Amino acid sequence: MPKGSRIRVLIVDDSVVIRRLVTLALEEEPTVEIVGTASNGAVALKMLAQSRPDLITLDIEMAEMDGLQMLCELRKTHSYKDVRVIMFSTLTERGATATFEALSNGADDYVSKASNEGSLDKSMLSLRRELIPKIKQFFDLQGEVSPPRLISAPLPPLAMTKSVSRSNAQVVVIGVSTGGPSALNEVIPLFPATFPLPILIVQHMPPVFTRLLAERLQSRSMLKVHEATEGMVVRAGSVLIAPGDYHMHVVREGTEVKVRLDQGAMENSCRPAVDVLFRSAAQLYGHSTLAIMLTGMGFDGLKGTELLKKQGAHIIAQDEASSVVWGMPGAVVTAGLANEVLPLSEIVPSVLLRYGAHRAPAGVNQSGSKVRL
Numbered sequence: 194m195p196k197g198s199r200i201r202v203l204i205v206d207d208s209v210v211i212r213r214l215v216t217l218a219l220e221e222e223p224t225v226e227i228v229g230t231a232s233n234g235a236v237a238l239k240m241l242a243q244s245r246p247d248l249i250t251l252d253i254e255m256a257e258m259d260g261l262q263m264l265c266e267l268r269k270t271h272s273y274k275d276v277r278v279i280m281f282s283t284l285t286e287r288g289a290t291a292t293f294e295a296l297s298n299g300a301d302d303y304v305s306k307a308s309n310e311g312s313l314d315k316s317m318l319s320l321r322r323e324l325i326p327k328i329k330q331f332f333d334l335q336g337e338v339s340p341p342r343l344i345s346a347p348l349p350p351l352a353m354t355k356s357v358s359r360s361n362a363q364v365v366v367i368g369v370s371t372g373g374p375s376a377l378n379e380v381i382p383l384f385p386a387t388f389p390l391p392i393l394i395v396q397h398m399p400p401v402f403t404r405l406l407a408e409r410l411q412s413r414s415m416l417k418v419h420e421a422t423e424g425m426v427v428r429a430g431s432v433l434i435a436p437g438d439y440h441m442h443v444v445r446e447g448t449e450v451k452v453r454l455d456q457g458a459m460e461n462s463c464r465p466a467v468d469v470l471f472r473s474a475a476q477l478y479g480h481s482t483l484a485i486m487l488t489g490m491g492f493d494g495l496k497g498t499e500l501l502k503k504q505g506a507h508i509i510a511q512d513e514a515s516s517v518v519w520g521m522p523g524a525v526v527t528a529g530l531a532n533e534v535l536p537l538s539e540i541v542p543s544v545l546l547r548y549g550a551h552r553a554p555a556g557v558n559q560s561g562s563k564v565r566l
Contacts, residue, residue, distance in 0.1 A: 194247075196335040199226040200328060203246035205237040205263070206230075206281065207255040211306070214313070215250055218320040224334055225325070234263025241273060248277040248328055251300070253291045261295055268299040277331045279324070281306045289401045293409060296374045301517060302327050305399070330371060330490040330518045362548055363481040364427070364443075365390050366474045368467030368497075370397040370489025372517025374406055376537055378413060380487070381432060383541035386415040389548065390483070391450075392432040393421075393443065393474070395467045397489065400437035407434045425452045435465035442473040450477065461493035467521070471497025480505030483547075485540060486531075487511045489521035495528065502530045507547070509533045509540055 194200070202225055204215045212230045219225045228244040231237035235258040237249070249267075253260040260280060267273050280303040282292040292303050304323050369376060373396045384392070396406060404420045410432065411418040419425070421433040421441055427450040435441035439454040460466035467486075471494055474482045484501050486494055488511055502508055510522040510531040515538070525531050535543055 194332050194334055199224055200332055200334075201226050201228045201245060201247045202328065203228055203237060203240065203244050203249045204230040205232075205234065205249060205255075205260070206252040207232050208252070211252065211281070214317060214320060215324070217313075217317050218324060219328075222321075222325055224329060234258030234260060234266070237263060238266060241267075246276060248279065248331065250279050250281060250304075250324070251295075252281045252306075253288070253295065261291065261298065264295055264298050264300055277301045277328075279304060279327055284399055284401065286401055286405075289405050292402070293374060293405055297378070301331065302371050326490070327371075330520065361481045362390060362483060363478050364474060365392045365483045365485065365544070366470055367392065367394045367485045367487060368471065368489070368494035368521060369394070369487035370463075370491065370493065370518070370521060372488035373397070374409075375517075376487045376511070377406070377410060379537055380541055381410050381416065381418065382413045384414070384416050385545075386430065388416060388545075389429050391427045391429055392416070393427070393435075393441065393470060394432065395435045395441060395465045395470045395494075397463055397465070397493070398437050403434055403437045407432075410434075421452045421454065423452065423454045426450070427452060435470065438464055440465050440469040442469060443477050444473075445477060461491060463491075463493050467494030468497040471501055475500040475504055475506070478506075482506040483509070483544065485509045485511075485544075486522045486525045487537070488516035488518055490518045491520050492524045494521055495524045495530075498525050498530050499528070507532050509535060509543065511540065512536050 202219060204212055204227065206212050216227055219227055228246055229240050231240055233255040251260045251263065264278060278300045280292055280295045280300045282288045282303045283306045304327060396403065398406060407418050407420040416430055416432050418432040420436050425433065427443055433452060438456065440457055442453040443450050444453050460468050471484060482501055484498060484506055486498065498508055508525065508531050510525045512534050513519040513523060515536040516522060526534055533543060
């Protein structure tokens with residue numbers, strides 16, 4: 194965005210209290226300009242031409258026209274295809290299901306709907322901490338001082354001499370955040386049922402959401418997809434997703450590798466954290482690891498990727514053009530850690546080529562019936 198400009202935000206919610214809370218949370222942020230509020234999707238759609246928002250905060254449950262209906266109408270119009278949308282979601286089964294539907298229909302991210310923090314001030318501060326970074330992640334604000342990047346100096350050449358090969362590859366680890374559900378929905382169904390390696394995923398999401406993510410990916414995939422549980426055996430051809438609010442490690446017990454979960458301190462303000470999984474993979478699998486960093490805000494996974502790279506693991510990062518937010522993969526690329534920087538659509542073909550696997554026809558599951566990717 195040009196220097197001196199501000200992010201134009203339209204607030205859409207049927208609750209007067211929530212509209213006021215979001216307004217209070219944003220009005221003191223110098224990079225944000227509130228260009229209007231609306232009580233439902235129908236009113237908001239009529240305001241678009243005049244308010245010209247860069248981003249919309251959108252409630253899901255509203256009378257007359259709810260958030261999902263508005264989102265679908267918004268994405269039908271070419272003039273508004275670049276408007277970013279952040280959904281307000283409740284951390285419930287119903288709220289999570291509706292949020293996944295919104296993400297699959299073009300929403301860019303979501304925030305938790307304000308809970309009872311005990312006072313308006315506490316609720317506002319909690320919302321500011323979550324919402325403002327998620328608004329700013331989508332925009333390059335020229336002239337704004339960015340926080341320092343936690344990127345180490347380039348690794349010495351001798352630390353990168355090994356390279357994972359077809360014969361010794363043992364695991365695929367994936368880190369992803371903002372834009373992750375859509376990215377994983379494109380990536381995971383491309384793996385054939387005969388893929389010979391286990392896949393471990395950390396997606397930044399709260400409880401309930403990660404289980405629904407696993408269920409949705411399973412319905413579209415030829416591999417077996419599960420939300421990981423304590424002690425689960427890591428097997429070839431399986432996809433395990435770290436559960437919300439739990440770090441995921443892997444450990445060897447006899448001839449088996451098993452999942453260990455814990456609620457240790459957050460890392461990079463995250464639990465689960467990509468760094469925890471990648472660090473664990475570096476200790477157990479070393480150079481026999483293939484690490485993939487997909488779209489996401491922040492730098493979680495950078496330190497873990499450095500450890501993997503020092504041991505000779507192969508690193509793939511999603512490119513900027515296909516990322517919703519190029520924070521996590523961008524940090525890996527900027528640090529010189531990526532062996533490959535690829536568009537999302539080319540990541541799995543590259544993996545299959547490297548490991549000699551053959552891809553089944555896209556859009557076909559184990560039973561041979563077509564699925565929507």
